[in-house]
Amino acid sequence: MNKTVTIVGQGYVGLPLAQEASSSGWKVFGFDLSERVVTGLNAGQSHIDDISNADVQSMLSNGYSASTDPSVISESDVVVICVPTPLGEAGAPDLSYIESASTTVGKNLKPGATVVLESTTYPGTTEDVCAPILTRESGLTVNDNLFIAFSPERVDPGRTDFGIKNTPKLVGGVSAISTDRAASFYSDFIDTVVPMTGPKEAETAKLLENTFRHVNIALVNEMAKVCHELDIDIWEVIRGASTKPFGFMPFKPGPGVGGHCIPIDPNYLSYEVRRNLGYPLRFVELAQEINNTMPHYVTTRISEVLNEQAKAIKGANVLLLGVTYKKNIADQRESPAIPLADELTRRGANIQFIDPRVPDWKIESGVLQSESNWDSAIHNSDIVVLLQAHDEFDVELISQNARAFLDTSGSVKDHRFRL
Known part of the structure; x- marks a missing residue:
């Protein structure tokens, strides 16, 4: 197998994969529809938490290049699809990104290429959605001059002990030869590859x-x-x-x-x-x-803590600390802080927030800016609510200086402040 790969989608999944592949001798094209993302990457600028600017610059020195031109796919022996799979209306899966990516890939495939889907999806997507699009658009034949597999991403943003290289990689092809070809690709830079049936x-x-x-x-x-x-x-x-x-x-x-x-x-x-x-x-x-009720439950607990101070939630100044979905990252995707802030606003509270990784935060009522004067914001708030205990926060000191404090993360020692 030659060693040229196009990775479709240069986000939280695709970019770390591109980093590992480029460091192992693969010529990597990072294909993305975003001009902003592509321009930034080619200038050595990262847009995700786990990849630094220095990492991107090292990738570039290894021959990596980002592109919005799908013709790079035609130069590639392997194509990996790493696109979003959100929920659509009424919670149904939205496969539009996978379908669009498969169409683009199919139109540009060269004979003998291996295509791997990494986007999380429901069982049957690879065989029933991707494969028909790829064969229709390329004119190639599966198991003859086209090989297709699924290999789920296992990226955990912000994690330092496990990354692409040392997290076992599952690979399930539409045939034994497809599994073998996909596994051969990943084995070049991942310690453990696990073939599936x-x-x-x-x-x-x-x-x-x-x-x-x-x-x-x-x-x-x-x-x-x-x-x-x-x-x-x-x-x-x-x-x-x-x-x-x-x-x-x-x-x-x-x-x-x-x-x-x-x-x-x-x-x-x-x-x-x-x-x-x-x-x-x-x-x-x-x-x-149950999990969807938690923002409402936290709002209720905030109301209870304020009530102990003889303060109503309506008109109260509520300061939220850490609005990302987990600590020490900037990623806000599906963050529970958003429905929490919306619920507090509906009850008449005044919302402020501090997050050293999020300068601007969009909620239902508008866009908020992270408070720059932390001491003043904490002092002037009726209650401070710790959502994500970023390392920048001295949670013990904040809990002592706040008029009222609620910790939803279990970070402070005093159990009276905990959720």
Whole structure:
């Protein structure tokens, strides 16, 4: 196999993949429709958390180039599709990005190319959606001069212990030879490649991973509500249970779930079960219901804390700390801070926020700017609510200086401040 690859989509999944491939001797084209993204990358500027400007500059020195021109696909032996898979109306999967990317790729494929879909989706997408588009647009024949596989992305933004290279990579091709060709590509720069029996198994494995997290987060979120009513410290409960060396895995409560995976992926599985089997995937739908209530629950807890200060939530100055979906990143996708702020606004609260990684924040009522004078903002707020404990926050000091404080992340030592 020659060593030229086009990675379609240069976001949180595609760009780290491009980095690893380019560092292992592959000629990498980063194809993206955004002129801004492409121009920035070619100038050595990163637009995601896990890749620095220096990283991009190193990629460029290794021969990487970003492009909005789909003709680069025709130069490539491997094409990897890393495009978004959001939810559409009524929570149904939106495959428009996959369909569009498959069309573009198909029109520009050269004979003998291997195409890998990495975008998270419901089982059957690779074979029933991508493959027909690719063959129709290219005129190529699967298993003859076109090879197709699915390999789920496992990127966890902000994580430092596991990345592309040392996270095992699942690969399921539409045939044994497709699996082998895709696995050969990834084996050049990923430590462990795990062949699967087919694309449906690989697609479902990804959904199971995130559904597992989704369900267990919902469990601990509901436990947090119960423990609060029973005057039990849920964080101490989790600490105690975590000492068991088998049979328990700690999950933490919070203001809701965010990011592209947990709020989205289980819905793809639930949708496919309802569509094909005609009945609900009950655990998934219940977990979604519970996790979706958390912003409302946090609002209720804010109201309770204010009430202890003889202060109504209407007209109260509420300062939110950390509005991203997890700590120490700038990613705001599906952040529970957004529905929380919207709910607080509807109840008449005045919202301010501090986030060292988010200068401007768009919510339902408008665009807010992060407060520059932290001491003044904390002092003048009726309540400070910690959503994400970024390293820049001295949470103990803030909790002591605030008029009232609520910690949704379990970061402060005093359990009286915790969710």
